[in-house]
Amino acid sequence: MKNKSWKPWILLSPSLAAVFFLLVVPVCFVIVYSFWLRAPSGADIPAFQFGNYAKFFEDFFYPSILLTTLRVALETVFLCLIMGYIPAYFFYKTESKLKPFLMIIVMLPFWISFIIRTLSWINILGDSGLINHVLMRIGVIQEPIAMLYNEGAVIMGLLQYLLPFMILNIYVSLDGIDKSLAEAAKSLGCTEWQAFKEVTMPLSLPGVSAGCLLVFVLTCGTYLPPMILGGPGNEMIANLIFKRVIGTLDWPFGSAISAILLILLATIVYTYNRYMGISQIFKTLSNE
Secondary structure, eight states: OHHHHHHHHHHHHHHHHHHIIIIIHHHHHHHHHTTSEEOTTSOEEOOOOOHHHHHHHHSTHHHHHHHHHHHHHHHHHHHHHHHHHHHHHHHHHOOOTTHHHHHHHHHGGGGSOHHHHHHHHHHHHSTTSHHHHHHHHTTSOSSOOOOSSSHHHHHHHHHHHHHHHHHHHHHHHHHTSOHHHHHHHHHTTOOHHHHIIIIIHHHHHHHHHHHHHHHHHHHHHOOHHHHHHOOTTOOOHHHHHHIIIIISOOHHHHHHHHHHHHHHHHHHHHHHHHHTOSHHHHHHHHTO
């Protein structure tokens, strides 16, 4: 009996070892580096001090980028929610034979490189891109409209990347709702809208909140759309980390910024898990 209790751990040991060495150990290194000193010569000196964290908060430039990241993340979450709930609800209600095909279209972006998808917006929104070319060809405008290298272009790139995650989260939640509940509500005198508002929508909220959390966290950690589609004033926190670690090789300060972002996101995820439960996210990812 005692040997049987170890069998699950033996079977899980390869996965646990991979998680430990590929995730836990690198994160620990980042946290340790965040306390090191950066010498004037450029060398990193092992130490235990909070100067890198103090440096982040002493200059409002760094917190302002963090606040911008949070604002853009919230805007992306809101737009993904508005644009994602409708197709997810359609997939839940439809009995069409085209439903599997439409689901494949939603998941199609996952089959294409994220870099290629982001770069494609240059050919769409650029001065000589598709939109400006068509508008100038039909005489709507005389000069190209500046649609690239601003916050709007960054959000467009983020929507293309994150919208499928929102749709799939909400759809999985809706798919678990018994359709007879809405039918019962309508048999008791509810209209279609009332049945949706009183029955379907409340029961889908776990998927909505899971989708919002996933989109928010992924937005805060991405750097490609701001780097490729954003301008000088559209940096996000991941771009700042990239520049500090790769651009200036300032590992201690870059690690401190990473640790601050990690603590912030961990707090958000912990709060969500405490009040909503994180199992909905795992359920969605297992169905992708």
